Amino acid sequence: MHDPDELLQHSLDAIESGTPLEDVLHELPEDSAEMVELIRLATAVRALPHPQMVNAPVQKERILFAARQATVPVARPSGTPWYQRIFAAPAGRWAFAAVAVALIAFAAVMMTGSPRNVQAATAMDLTGQVEVLVDSQWQPLAEGDLVYAGDRLRTGANSSATLVFYEGSRTMLSADADLTLAVVDGAQGNVLQVVMDQTAGTTEHNVVPLRGKDSTFLVHTQTGDASVRGTSFEVSVINSHSRFAVDKGMVLIYNDQNAVLLTAGQASTASEDLNITDPAYEFRLVGNVTAIGETEWAVSGVTFTVTPQTAIASGVEMGSYVVVKGRTVEGERIADSIAFVNGNQKPRLTFTGIVESMSDTAWVISGQTVVITSESMIQAGLAVGDTVEVRFYLADNGDWVAEEIERLDEDVITPTPGETDTVTPEVTTTVTPEVSETATATVTITGTIDMTPTNDIACVGADPQPTGMTLAMRYGIPYEEIMGWFCKHYGFGEIDLAYTLAQASGKTVEEVFAMRESGMGWGEIKQLLQPEPTAKPHPTQKPKPTQKPKPTKKS
Amino acid sequence: MPEIDLTDITLRAKNGDSAAAGELYEQCHQDIYWYLFYRVGDAQTAEDLTAEVFLRMLRGLPNYQPQGKPVEAWLFQIARNLAIDHYRSNHHEESIEMKENQLVEPGEVHNTVENSLNGEKLRRALEQLSADQRDVIILRFVLGMPIAEAARTINRSQDAVKALQRRGLLALRDLLANWEVSYA
Numbered sequence: 001m002h003d004p005d006e007l008l009q010h011s012l013d014a015i016e017s018g019t020p021l022e023d024v025l026h027e028l029p030e031d032s033a034e035m036v037e038l039i040r041l042a043t044a045v046r047a048l049p050h051p052q053m054v055n056a057p058v059q060k061e062r063i064l065f066a067a068r069q070a071t072v073p074v075a076r077p078s079g080t081p082w083y084q085r086i087f088a089a090p091a092g093r094w095a096f097a098a099v100a101v102a103l104i105a106f107a108a109v110m111m112t113g114s115p116r117n118v119q120a121a122t123a124m125d126l127t128g129q130v131e132v133l134v135d136s137q138w139q140p141l142a143e144g145d146l147v148y149a150g151d152r153l154r155t156g157a158n159s160s161a162t163l164v165f166y167e168g169s170r171t172m173l174s175a176d177a178d179l180t181l182a183v184v185d186g187a188q189g190n191v192l193q194v195v196m197d198q199t200a201g202t203t204e205h206n207v208v209p210l211r212g213k214d215s216t217f218l219v220h221t222q223t224g225d226a227s228v229r230g231t232s233f234e235v236s237v238i239n240s241h242s243r244f245a246v247d248k249g250m251v252l253i254y255n256d257q258n259a260v261l262l263t264a265g266q267a268s269t270a271s272e273d274l275n276i277t278d279p280a281y282e283f284r285l286v287g288n289v290t291a292i293g294e295t296e297w298a299v300s301g302v303t304f305t306v307t308p309q310t311a312i313a314s315g316v317e318m319g320s321y322v323v324v325k326g327r328t329v330e331g332e333r334i335a336d337s338i339a340f341v342n343g344n345q346k347p348r349l350t351f352t353g354i355v356e357s358m359s360d361t362a363w364v365i366s367g368q369t370v371v372i373t374s375e376s377m378i379q380a381g382l383a384v385g386d387t388v389e390v391r392f393y394l395a396d397n398g399d400w401v402a403e404e405i406e407r408l409d410e411d412v413i414t415p416t417p418g419e420t421d422t423v424t425p426e427v428t429t430t431v432t433p434e435v436s437e438t439a440t441a442t443v444t445i446t447g448t449i450d451m452t453p454t455n456d457i458a459c460v461g462a463d464p465q466p467t468g469m470t471l472a473m474r475y476g477i478p479y480e481e482i483m484g485w486f487c488k489h490y491g492f493g494e495i496d497l498a499y500t501l502a503q504a505s506g507k508t509v510e511e512v513f514a515m516r517e518s519g520m521g522w523g524e525i526k527q528l529l530q531p532e533p534t535a536k537p538h539p540t541q542k543p544k545p546t547q548k549p550k551p552t553k554k555s
Numbered sequence: 556m557p558e559i560d561l562t563d564i565t566l567r568a569k570n571g572d573s574a575a576a577g578e579l580y581e582q583c584h585q586d587i588y589w590y591l592f593y594r595v596g597d598a599q600t601a602e603d604l605t606a607e608v609f610l611r612m613l614r615g616l617p618n619y620q621p622q623g624k625p626v627e628a629w630l631f632q633i634a635r636n637l638a639i640d641h642y643r644s645n646h647h648e649e650s651i652e653m654k655e656n657q658l659v660e661p662g663e664v665h666n667t668v669e670n671s672l673n674g675e676k677l678r679r680a681l682e683q684l685s686a687d688q689r690d691v692i693i694l695r696f697v698l699g700m701p702i703a704e705a706a707r708t709i710n711r712s713q714d715a716v717k718a719l720q721r722r723g724l725l726a727l728r729d730l731l732a733n734w735e736v737s738y739a
Contacts, residue, residue: 005717009702038724044672044738045696051674053588055602060580063609067576134639135686137710146640
């Protein structure tokens with residue numbers, strides 16, 4: 001027996017079966033000095049006394065109690081309600097008061113205490129096969145497990161998982177996703193720093209508005225990064241490109257060469273050559289494939305264009321039940337992906353766009369006419385210029401008939417300076433909005449904070465920083481000015497937005513940033529500086545048809 | 556782990572027999588505790604984590620399938636994950652997960668009058684091993700688990716466990732020699 005692993009095991013087996021140690025050692029080949037040492041060591045470890053548990057009996061009672069709690073059905077109270085029974089006796093009232101005080105104290109501790117797992121996310125809502133890479137091996141992830149920076153996760157087919165970060169932000173991994181948490185960190189005051197690398201599949205992110213300039217939520221793919229401060233968005237890695245779609249708020253998509261800012265309802269793709277498509281409104285079709293042409297397909301009768309870049313799942317054919325995700329580019333619906341539906345998604349046709357005109361019978365939304373009926377559910381208060389999502393069906397005559405229209409909210413960014421912020425601005429903001437069709441807002445800012453970009457741009461990293469160059473060219477200002485703001489810890493998305501709002505409102509960019517420093521959210525600032533046009537009065541909620549009385553059954 | 560087949564007991568626990576859950580605890584807690592003690596190195600933490608292993612087992616019982624992984628392997632898997640979580644949440648992992656067979660300088664561990672191997676020295680030496688080597692040494696020589704069962708528990712082939720066993724013992728031998736700890 002030449003294999004030392006086998007020889008060692010053979011000797012250990014002999015000892016385990018009762019052969020005396022010295023006999024086993026005697027049987028070894030002559031040049032086995034090392035093997036002798038290993039066998040003696042193994043025997044010595046086996047002979048060591050090991051510590052005993054101190055609290056085993058108490059623990060057993062705890063396990064028994066937990067088992068009983070898990071298995072004994074809760075008795076349904078009968079007769080007098082529980083709260084009346086408690087309050088019937090004075091002792092019950094005191095006990096109730098004591099419990100209430102304890103609960104309040106507990107809640108206070110929970111709310112004011114330091115979060116325990118700011119450097120981890122909790123895995124929840126696991127379905128199917130969800131695994132984490134541990135010691136180079138994929139191990140199943142269990143409900144409630146903690147996931148740390150450096151952990152790599154993957155989901156199998158028909159599987160999903162949700163990661164919940166300590167301040168409430170969530171990331172949902174769909175089937176066949178592969179994601180590594182590069183950074184997970186936080187601090188009191190809801191400062192959160194999350195960076196993740198996504199190499200496959202689709203992830204959906206619901207980010208609680210981040211607090212403090214030190215907060216980060218970044219999803220990195222090979223072709224582009226998505227950086228947000230508080231929003232809801234989706235990232236899909238499809239073949240060699242990435243697709244980004246935004247449900248709420250704004251997301252900056254960038255790579256080493258390009259950057260675009262997506263707002264609610266928009267989507268964009270980033271390809272291997274680092275090209276990022278312009279923001280475009282999105283459409284999603286869940287249904288059966290009803291036509292397959294060379295470049296034109298249809299799902300549930302709704303046509304769209306298929307390009308060489310469209311990722312089509314293998315096996316999709318006429319009649320397949322699929323989900324199509326795409327963008328409307330210059331009036332043409334272009335599919336980014338066609339995949340089989342995971343789970344129990346119902347047929348659903350939706351698209352997003354800007355309301356261009358409204359009448360009692362039809363609206364035009366980003367060039368698409370949608371028929372309005374008495375059955376259409378329309379969110380109250382919608383006006384021309386709003387970004388909306390439309391759920392519709394295709395009528396027999398080819399009309400798109402609205403089932404539901406609702407506003408897509410861009411205004412979800414409401415961060416306030418976190419506890420780690422060192423800036424204590426003394427800024428007063430007086431807002432006097434005028435309610436009229438040409439609404440304007442008067443914003444008076446008096447402050448003592450230094451609202452000029454720093455000249456020290458040593459914080460840049462790449463020189464020149466490509467996104468900084470893009471923004472400088474876009475607004476026709478010196479690159480150093482952009483990077484000055486960047487070095488004051490503003491994100492490129494914020495800088496982009498600040499210059500956009502400054503241009504639109506006539507304010508200086510310093511004034512815009514001063515508003516931000518005062519604690520205002522970007523949504524509030526945008527609303528003040530770029531008020532939406534007031535639309536003509538419109539009966540926003542269609543009355544539902546009165547239900548006809550059922551005919552009385554004849555006897 | 557006990558010689559008896561735990562499958563029936565586990566099925567009874569799954570079907571709501573709380574006494575069966577207590578029996579599972581009775582049969583398995585000592586081995587789980589030893590494993591966790593040598594993984595986390597602190598008696599109280601090991602006790603707490605042992606309780607957590609069984610609480611998680613209770614939560615997972617509704618999904619238990621007798622034809623799946625043996626109960627013992629399932630419990631060790633939970634324990635292993637908890638130990639990993641414990642290290643990571645305490646920022647110890649980098650210092651503990653050293654390269655295979657890397658030696659530390661002698662100094663603080665030893666130099667008692669006898670300086671012979673005991674539980675504490677073993678625990679400190681195990682800290683220096685790779686995670687897989689450490690698992691195999693604990694399962695095989697602390698808990699006395701047969702090679703096949705150890706392989707099933709850590710999801711490795713028997714050949715891989717045999718290799719880890721020898722390399723782990725070699726590393727342990729070198730460490731103890733470096734610390735001048737005797738064991739024969």
